Amino acid sequence: MADPMSVFQVAGRAMSAQLVRMNTTASNLANAGGTTGSAETAYKTMKPVFRTSFDAASGLATVDVEKIVTAGEAPTKVYDPNNPLADKDGNIYQAAVDESREL
Structure with a gap:
């Protein structure tokens, strides 16, 4: 049987989850306005999915x-034939x- 989680373990896991949220947000903001030559290679917004974990031994959730x-x-497709990243139709794609x- 696993040892019960301490309040420090609960807080540490919560802070780790928050760090993932902050890193994905920072990545999204850093790539805002980025352009590419195809819709497939354009940056896609990332979002973390969280799951609640309950520790029955301690009665704590994290x-x-x-x-x-x-x-x-x-x-977003933008017509810009002068852009060096433009596809054959003159379109670029913005994140x-x-x-x-x-x-």
């Missing part, structure tokens, strides 16, 4: 990061990161 998923809008939502 949070874990279950996975990180891509979410949000499709990349659809909603900066105000991220903040």
Whole structure:
């Protein structure tokens, strides 16, 4: 049988989950406005999915990061034939990161 979790373990796991949230937000903001030549290679917004974990031995609950998923809008297609990244039709694709939502 596993030892009961201490309050420090609970807090540490919660802070680790928050760090993942902050890192994905920072990555999303860093890639806002990024452009590419195809919709497939355009940056997709990342979001962490959390899961509650209950420790029956101590009666404490904490949070874990279950996975990180891509979410949000499709990349924005912009006609810009003079851009060196433009595809054969003259389009570029911008990452659809909603900066105000991220903040």
